[in-house]
Structure formats: structure tokens, C-alpha cells
Amino acid sequence: MFLDRVSWSLFGPPFKRDGSDPADLVVANADIFTSDIANPRASAIAVRDGRIVFVGDEGGAAVHVGPDTRVIDGKGRVMTPGFIDNHCHVVWIGGMTAIMTTRLMEATNLDEMLQMVLDQSRANPDLPYVSGVGWRFEYAPGGAPDREVMDAVVSDRPVLLMSICGQCGWINTRAAELLEERNPQALRRLAPRLDSTGACVGALDHFHSFSPLDFFSGEEMAPVFASAVPEAIAAVMDEAVSVGVTAMDDVQFYRPFVPWVLKYRGGGIFDKVRLRGSLYVDSHDLEDEGRLRDDLAWWIDMGRESDERLTLGRSLKFYIDGTMGNRTAFLLEPYADEPGYYGRPDWTQDEFDRVIEIVDGMQLQACTHACGDAGIRRVINSCERAHKMHGDWDARHRLEHCEFPTPGDRERMARLGMHAAMQPAHSFGDELVERFMGHERMQGWHPWRSLQNAGVSVSFGSDWCNSPLNPVYGLLLATTRMNYKGKTDWGPEEKIDIEDAVRHWTIDSARALKMEDDLGSLEKGKRADFVIWNTSPLKVSSWWFMLTHELELGKLENFVDLTAVNGDIVYEKEA
Structure with missing residues (x-):
């Protein structure tokens, strides 16, 4: 049930309530950052039937205040559009948190992590496997997972653990045997x-x-998927609106999971938010092109299931490479600590050319994980080739993360209209990334300002769950370039202005999702998705903010007073 407390309405700005064009809701006396460059500031908005009918000042809003209009006093607080997370895993991984512990992220050494795995196993004896997310490479003996280390903790049940970067799995012997027995392909x-x-x-x-779902039967997984998974997803949706996020792009749906998603929608778990899903295409799928085409046609047909809260059938997820943390990002120059090693691409150039030719021809948007500069170039090559074959259409193919684009490839992205879907929290880094890349190369990591200057459309998000869903952390990092050392010695000139950062997380993310006609800015005719803040996100890079707040994970919370979607209040902070 949406909150509808009268406290916000009791002491609103005085209006005669005789307006000739009454709205359902008016917010007045607010410091509104609209994310609309043509009209960047306002103090009042009016909403009717879920859409904005006025943006301006209190004098102009008066005509929209009738006897039954709800009036919210902004009390001078900052108001922004609802934030749009351009890249996250809130449904698939959000649901999987029902069966996997996230405590591994809190571990500070190997022994702590292994104890958490043992605790998870003992606490959940009925689950088909032991699962967790968040282990770090620096805790693994020799910097790599070893099944015997995991066997020493749990040997009688399958253990499958996801690294904090989401790319690498750590399994025990029983898991290796079970996966091979059940589905070797x-x-x-x-x-x-x-x-x-x-x-x-x-x-x-x-x-x-x-x-x-590739390894465990429906009978084994159904009890979890029927209740625990939707409950876990609903908790993430609640977290999102509590931190001002009203729309999200979950970039990795699997075909067998989609019927469950539709069932969850029927249960109302997406009623507070907007969500887009992208279908995952594996690098092996091209081996059976006929089946791949059938899957893509099915996905396009799933678009008929879309509504204003859930969008399907428009976009796909690919991986061209991995990450720096496990040295699978594909580089033009060797890793600093391993001469002659360039990482490992998921697709050859010919393979990726072919698959992008197919999806571009079907007018599907490709969202491709690409961290290394060689991986980024390979994706751009394929998109450029497809553009020459199929001509102009509103493709907006995306490079997810886009951590090391070369200057020349930035220019190519701009010419092709490609988007850089980036996550500022990744720029925080760690000791391994700097060791693997070298300090000099780190100066070109996450080049937000250079991409902007090249004319590339940049958008922001979190990549939850390996980074906080709360955008305040990402805004701080985008505007300061602070890294894990507490320093700003990785490309400090790449930091951006706070207003640009907020726009990247609102209107620019809406463009990355092809939803800018309805979302992303507070403009007449758009959906009334907005946030009222008790602590201004526009001040996070100021000395005042940094001197008066603890700049630590978990400390920059409770900044949101109210979040609305379609003008309905979906979150209100407890008094």
C-alpha cells in the first residue's frame, strides 16, 4: 500500500484552492532540479493522472490547486527526478539473495569468508546448494579459487560462490561433479x-x-522461486525507492526465468518502480544460429507483455570480456604484472560481427559488457559494421562499464551514437586493479569527462549488488575521483560536475533505456517520478558535505524524505 500521510499536506503553501485547472497533486516551495537543460530550475510542479502538467513557480501553480488537490510543501528542500539505474541485477541476483548469502562482502580475510560459507551451509540444510556472493581474489590462496580449500569447509554439498565482481565462481569438488553430471554443455x-x-x-x-535453472530441476527450485525469491526481490524494490531510485535496467534475464518474472509482476512486486529487463545472450549461442534467432524472435514477442512498470523485448545483454580483478578484461597492451598476457575475450571479432549483424538487423539494442580497451574496440568495430549494413535506426547500442576506451574509440562511439553505460562506484577500485594495470594506465580509467567532451552519451547506475544501490555514493565518486586509497591520483581531471552527474543518473539514463519521452526529467507531459531530499545530492562534492559526513560505506544513508512514482508516494521516511 502506498503511504498517504497527511503530515506533508498540513502546512503547505497558502493557495485559495479555486484554480481553474485543478490537478491531483501540487508540490510547491521546493528547490527543484529538473534535469531539463532548457528549464533547469523550478519551485513547483503540478500532477494530473500520473503526469506532470506544470513546472514553474507558485504563482503559476495556483491555477492547478482546486478543492481536492493535494498540496505538498517542499519546505525548501531539494527535489529531483527519480533516479534511473542504468545497469543493475535487482531482479535476478536480487531474487537469488533468497538462497545466497551476501555476507561474503563483509569478510576481511579467507578464514572469515570460509566461516561464513560454513554458517550458510548449516543454516540452510534444505537448499539444493550452498551459495554466496562477494568473495575477493586477494583472499584466495595464490589469488585464484581452489576447490580443495572449499572442500575443507563443505564437502558433502555443492558450493557455488560468486566473486564480488560477478565474473568468477568458486566451487568445491561436489559442485564440479554435479554440474558435469547434470549439464556438461x-x-x-x-x-x-x-x-x-x-x-x-x-x-x-x-x-x-x-x-x-540449468542444473537443478523445477521440482528442486520451485519452492524457492515460489515464495523466497519474490520476497527477496520485493525487499530490493523497497530499498530502491528508499534511496530515490524509481526505475532500473536489470541487464541480465535468462529465458527460463522470464515466466517467473511475469508471475511476480502479477503479485504486485513491481508496483512501486519501473523496470526494464534485457535478455542474456551467451557467447556459445551463435553455435546454433537457428535457435538463437528463434530465441530473439521470442524475446521481441515478449514485448507485448510490457506495461508502464515492466518493459521486455527490446534489449539484449552480451559480454565481450571480463574484469580487471580476475584478469579477464581484454586489453590492447599486456597486463602490467604479466608480460605477454592480454586477457581473454568472450567472442572473436568475426563471431561478434555476426551476432551484432543479427541483432541490429532485428532492431534490438545491444548492451555489451566491455571493460578493457581491446574489448571496447571489438564491440565498436561490430556496431560500426552493422551500421554500414543496415543504415540509420535508433539503435543506441551500449557499452556497459566502458572503463578504458581509447581517445580514438571515444570519437567513434560519438559518431555512431553509442552510449557509455557506466557505474561510478567501480572507479573506487582496489589494490589488485592498480597492480594489474599499472599506475600510469589508471589515469585513463573511467574517463567520464573525456567521454562527455567527445560527445558520447554517458549514463550512470550502480551495478547492484556489487555496489550500493544508493546513488549518493556514486555521485560522490564521480565528482571527486576518490579511490580506495582515499586519494584522487587516478585521472583526477576526469571528475565531472555534480549537475552533470545527476543528469547522467536521470535523463541520460532514461535515454540509455530509450525512455526519455516519459522519464528522466521533470517536464510537462512526463511521468511524475520524483524525489524530495532532506540532504541535497547536489552538495555531495562540496567541502561542507565532506567535512560534515563520514565518507564510508553505510554512512551516507537516509537522505531521502519522499519518493513518488506517477505522483503516488511509494516511500516516505519515518518521522
């Missing part, structure tokens, strides 16, 4: 690391492709 998609005998050593380099 799906196991191959996970890129298991093998020893000289052909046995998995305990690492799955493409764990981003893992779906339990």
Missing part, C-alpha cells in the same frame, strides 16, 4: 579452469552465465 559456458588431468580446479571464469 551449460558447464562449458561457465569456462571452468582445468588442471592437467582435465578436472576443474575450482574456478569458473564465466560465472556471470550461471543459472541454477
Whole structure:
């Protein structure tokens, strides 16, 4: 049920309530940042039937205040459009948190992490496997997962753990045996690391492709998917609106999971938010092109299930490479600590050319994970080729993360109308990234300002759950370039202005989702999705903010007083 407390309405600005064009809702006496460059500031808006009918000042709003109009006093507080997260995993991984612990993110060493795995196993004896997310490479002996280390903790049940970057899996021997027995083809998609005998050593380099539905039966998973998974997703939706996020792009749906998503929608768990889903296409799917085309046609047909809260059938997710943290990002120059090693691409150039030719021809938007500069170039090459073949259409193909684009490739992205879908929290980095890349190369990491200057459309998001859903953390990092060392020594000139950062998380993310006609800015005719803040997000880069707040994870919370979607209040902070 949406909150509808009278406290916001009791002491609103005085209006005669005799307006000739009454609205359902008027917000007045607010410091409104609209994200509309043509009309960037206002103090009042009016809403009717879920859409904005006026943006301006109190004098202009008076005509929209009738006897039954609800009036909210902004009390001089900052109001923004609802934030739009351009890249997250709130449905699939959000649901999976019902069966996997996220406590691994809190571990500070290997022993702590292993104890958490043991605790998870003991606390959930009826689950088909032991699962968790958040382990770090620096805790693994030798910097790589070892099945025997995990066997020493849990040996009688399958253990499957996702790294904090989401790319690599750590499994025990029982898991390796079970995956091979049940679905060897799906196991191959996970890129298991093998020893000289052909046995998995305990690492799955493409764990981003893992779906339990590939290995566990419907009978095994149905009890979890029927109740625990939707409850977990609903909790993430509640968290989103509590931090001012009203729309999200969940960039990785699996086909067997889509019927569950539709069932969850019927249960109302997306009623407070807007969500777009992108279908995942694996690098092995091109091996059966006929089946791939059938899957894509099915996905386009799923678009008929779309409504104003859930959008399907328009976009796809690919991976061209991995991440720096497990040295799977594909680079033009070798890794600093391993001469001659350039990382590992998921697709050859010819393969990716072919798959993008297919999806571009079907007018589907490609959202491709690309971290390394060689991976980024490979994606741009394919999109450029498809553009020459099919001509202009509103493709807006995206590079997800886009961490190391070269200057020349930034220019190519701009010419092709490609989008850089970036997540500022990733720029915080860690010791491994700097060691693997070298300090000099880190100066070109996450080049937000350079991309802007090149004319590339940049958008922001969180990549939840490996980074906070709360956009305040990302805004702080985007505007300061602060890294894990507490320093700003990685490309400090790439920091951006706070208003640009907010626009990247609102109107520019709406463009990245092809939803800018309805969302992303407070303009007449658009959906009334907005946030009223008790602490201004426009001040996060100021010295005043940094001197008066603890700049730590978990400390920059409770900044939102009210969140509305379609003009309905979906979150209100407790007094």
C-alpha cells in the first residue's frame, strides 16, 4: 500500500484552492532540479493522472490547486527526478539473495569468508546448494579459487560462490561433479579452469552465465522461486525507492526465468518502480544460429507483455570480456604484472560481427559488457559494421562499464551514437586493479569527462549488488575521483560536475533505456517520478558535505524524505 500521510499536506503553501485547472497533486516551495537543460530550475510542479502538467513557480501553480488537490510543501528542500539505474541485477541476483548469502562482502580475510560459507551451509540444510556472493581474489590462496580449500569447509554439498565482481565462481569438488553430471554443455559456458588431468580446479571464469535453472530441476527450485525469491526481490524494490531510485535496467534475464518474472509482476512486486529487463545472450549461442534467432524472435514477442512498470523485448545483454580483478578484461597492451598476457575475450571479432549483424538487423539494442580497451574496440568495430549494413535506426547500442576506451574509440562511439553505460562506484577500485594495470594506465580509467567532451552519451547506475544501490555514493565518486586509497591520483581531471552527474543518473539514463519521452526529467507531459531530499545530492562534492559526513560505506544513508512514482508516494521516511 502506498503511504498517504497527511503530515506533508498540513502546512503547505497558502493557495485559495479555486484554480481553474485543478490537478491531483501540487508540490510547491521546493528547490527543484529538473534535469531539463532548457528549464533547469523550478519551485513547483503540478500532477494530473500520473503526469506532470506544470513546472514553474507558485504563482503559476495556483491555477492547478482546486478543492481536492493535494498540496505538498517542499519546505525548501531539494527535489529531483527519480533516479534511473542504468545497469543493475535487482531482479535476478536480487531474487537469488533468497538462497545466497551476501555476507561474503563483509569478510576481511579467507578464514572469515570460509566461516561464513560454513554458517550458510548449516543454516540452510534444505537448499539444493550452498551459495554466496562477494568473495575477493586477494583472499584466495595464490589469488585464484581452489576447490580443495572449499572442500575443507563443505564437502558433502555443492558450493557455488560468486566473486564480488560477478565474473568468477568458486566451487568445491561436489559442485564440479554435479554440474558435469547434470549439464556438461551449460558447464562449458561457465569456462571452468582445468588442471592437467582435465578436472576443474575450482574456478569458473564465466560465472556471470550461471543459472541454477540449468542444473537443478523445477521440482528442486520451485519452492524457492515460489515464495523466497519474490520476497527477496520485493525487499530490493523497497530499498530502491528508499534511496530515490524509481526505475532500473536489470541487464541480465535468462529465458527460463522470464515466466517467473511475469508471475511476480502479477503479485504486485513491481508496483512501486519501473523496470526494464534485457535478455542474456551467451557467447556459445551463435553455435546454433537457428535457435538463437528463434530465441530473439521470442524475446521481441515478449514485448507485448510490457506495461508502464515492466518493459521486455527490446534489449539484449552480451559480454565481450571480463574484469580487471580476475584478469579477464581484454586489453590492447599486456597486463602490467604479466608480460605477454592480454586477457581473454568472450567472442572473436568475426563471431561478434555476426551476432551484432543479427541483432541490429532485428532492431534490438545491444548492451555489451566491455571493460578493457581491446574489448571496447571489438564491440565498436561490430556496431560500426552493422551500421554500414543496415543504415540509420535508433539503435543506441551500449557499452556497459566502458572503463578504458581509447581517445580514438571515444570519437567513434560519438559518431555512431553509442552510449557509455557506466557505474561510478567501480572507479573506487582496489589494490589488485592498480597492480594489474599499472599506475600510469589508471589515469585513463573511467574517463567520464573525456567521454562527455567527445560527445558520447554517458549514463550512470550502480551495478547492484556489487555496489550500493544508493546513488549518493556514486555521485560522490564521480565528482571527486576518490579511490580506495582515499586519494584522487587516478585521472583526477576526469571528475565531472555534480549537475552533470545527476543528469547522467536521470535523463541520460532514461535515454540509455530509450525512455526519455516519459522519464528522466521533470517536464510537462512526463511521468511524475520524483524525489524530495532532506540532504541535497547536489552538495555531495562540496567541502561542507565532506567535512560534515563520514565518507564510508553505510554512512551516507537516509537522505531521502519522499519518493513518488506517477505522483503516488511509494516511500516516505519515518518521522
